[in-house]
Amino acid sequence: MTCAFLRAIRYTEKLYRSSGKRLFLPYLVLNKACLKTETSLKWGLQEPKKTVRSGCNIGVTRKTIWTQGPSSLKAKEDSSKQVSVHRSQSGETAISTSQKVKEAGRDFTYLIVVLIGIGVTGGLFYTIFKELFSSFSPNKIYGKALEKCRSHPEVVSVFGEPVKGYGEVTRRGRRQHVSFIEYVKDGLKYLRVKFYIEGSEPGKQGTVHVEVKENPGSGECDFQYIFVEVESYPRRTIVVEDNRFQDN
Amino acid sequence: MEEYAREPCPWRIVDDCGGAFTMGTIGGGIFQAIKGFRNSPVGVNHRLRGSLTAIKTRAPQLGGSFAVWGGLFSMIDCSMVQVRGKEDPWNSITSGALTGAILAARNGPVAMVGSAAMGGILLALIEGAGILLTRFASAQFLNGESSVC
Numbered sequence: 001m002t003c004a005f006l007r008a009i010r011y012t013e014k015l016y017r018s019s020g021k022r023l024f025l026p027y028l029v030l031n032k033a034c035l036k037t038e039t040s041l042k043w044g045l046q047e048p049k050k051t052v053r054s055g056c057n058i059g060v061t062r063k064t065i066w067t068q069g070p071s072s073l074k075a076k077e078d079s080s081k082q083v084s085v086h087r088s089q090s091g092e093t094a095i096s097t098s099q100k101v102k103e104a105g106r107d108f109t110y111l112i113v114v115l116i117g118i119g120v121t122g123g124l125f126y127t128i129f130k131e132l133f134s135s136f137s138p139n140k141i142y143g144k145a146l147e148k149c150r151s152h153p154e155v156v157s158v159f160g161e162p163v164k165g166y167g168e169v170t171r172r173g174r175r176q177h178v179s180f181i182e183y184v185k186d187g188l189k190y191l192r193v194k195f196y197i198e199g200s201e202p203g204k205q206g207t208v209h210v211e212v213k214e215n216p217g218s219g220e221c222d223f224q225y226i227f228v229e230v231e232s233y234p235r236r237t238i239v240v241e242d243n244r245f246q247d248n
Numbered sequence: 249m250e251e252y253a254r255e256p257c258p259w260r261i262v263d264d265c266g267g268a269f270t271m272g273t274i275g276g277g278i279f280q281a282i283k284g285f286r287n288s289p290v291g292v293n294h295r296l297r298g299s300l301t302a303i304k305t306r307a308p309q310l311g312g313s314f315a316v317w318g319g320l321f322s323m324i325d326c327s328m329v330q331v332r333g334k335e336d337p338w339n340s341i342t343s344g345a346l347t348g349a350i351l352a353a354r355n356g357p358v359a360m361v362g363s364a365a366m367g368g369i370l371l372a373l374i375e376g377a378g379i380l381l382t383r384f385a386s387a388q389f390l391n392g393e394s395s396v397c
Contacts, residue, residue: 124376131379132337139337146334165334170382174256175335176375177382 136214136221138180141193142167145210145226149197152240155228159199159206167195189214191221197228206230206238257329261322268318269311276310277303321347337375344371 131137146165149155155163167178178195193210211224226240284302288295324343329335348367349360 121373124373124380126376127380128337128372128376131376143334143336162333164329167335169256174260176337176340177379179386 136189136191136212138178138191138193141180141191141210141212141221142178142195145193145208145223146195146197148223148226148240149208149228152238154238155197155206155240156199158201158230158236158238159197159204160201161199163197163199165195165197165208188216190224204230204232257326261319261326264322265315265319269315271311272314273307273311276307280306280310317347317351320350337379340375341368341371344368 131139134140142165146163149165150163166175169175170177178193180191180193182189182191184190191212191214193212195208195210197206197208198204207229209225209227209229212221213224214220215222222243223241224244225242227242228238228240230236230238280302281299284299285295287302288298321343324346325339328339328343332339345364345368349364352359352363
């Protein structure tokens with residue numbers, strides 16, 4: 001039994017060295033090798049039992065054969081390694097207070113950096129959501145006013161059909177930001193937006209002034225006025241909407 | 249003056265592409281110089297040669313991929329402006345998402361969706377930063393003029 005066992009071990013060592021595969025293989029290979037040696041040596045009726053037993057045996061002693069090399073030497077090395085590991089673990093706790101402080105300091109600075117990053121990112125996300133999704137932001141007012149201008153027949157007749165809108169020219173040439181002023185009067189929030197429109201008629205440009213008052217009841221915004229100033233020589237002003245004197 | 253008299257949009261594509269290439273090449277050059285310096289054998293001559301080789305091989309690659317990103321983003325942005333008819337932060341965010349999706353098209357639809365999400369979020373952050381900056385910059389001018397007519 002033991003010589004078959006040792007033979008199985010040598011067989012797996014050979015296989016392991018030749019293939020150089022992962023360490024999980026020896027278990028399966030060992031099982032197969034054991035089966036092979038058992039059947040080759042003893043053709044009796046007791047084969048299944050012995051294979052099972054040797055399989056269990058091999059499972060128990062797996063740890064000592066886990067690495068390369070002869071098993072007996074390896075067992076001694078492993079035990080010595082285990083002793084040395086225990087020693088180093090007990091020795092580490094005595095000297096690691098300064099290391100612990102250093103590591104805690106490092107972790108703390110990392111935590112601060114992460115928190116700052118999260119704060120900045122959260123602030124940016126909040127800004128962009130408020131700008132794009134809340135109904136009282138200049139961007140939404142710009143969109144709604146542009147829609148109203150586009151559907152107004154006089155504006156369409158002056159400027160030509162696809163009316164384009166844009167905001168202030170920034171340094172890079174992108175014109176995404178509309179200029180606006182927000183103020184509070186009598187406890188209500190007002191918002192004034194100014195943007196430019198252009199149509200397909202060449203050379204005709206217009207400036208649109210919009211003022212919006214926040215309705216305290218529904219939280220929505222009421223358009224106070226929408227004026228379109230056409231930049232031709234006799235300056236024309238097209239009134240798209242004028243509700244300034246309605247609620248007074 | 250004269251450069252704002254014409255429409256920014258078609259010319260902006262070339263502008264953005266070149267700007268992105270420059271950013272990628274310079275940034276990649278610095279990065280690869282340090283990396284090549286560190287991954288070379290000991291000795292200043294070896295290290296300098298190693299960093300020069302790293303710059304010569306890798307920096308144009310990074311510049312090229314940045315240029316592709318920038319050029320594609322600007323093209324989609326200008327197309328959206330033309331189609332929608334208004335210039336909006338929404339254009340930038342959607343352009344970023346579409347650019348990310350197109351550039352990950354080789355890796356299948358799931359990777360496209362992930363890359364689109366990343367591109368959109370990145371552009372949303374950049375737009376948010378731009379909005380904050382313009383508001384702070386204009387808020388400084390408005391300090392004396394807050395009277396309402």
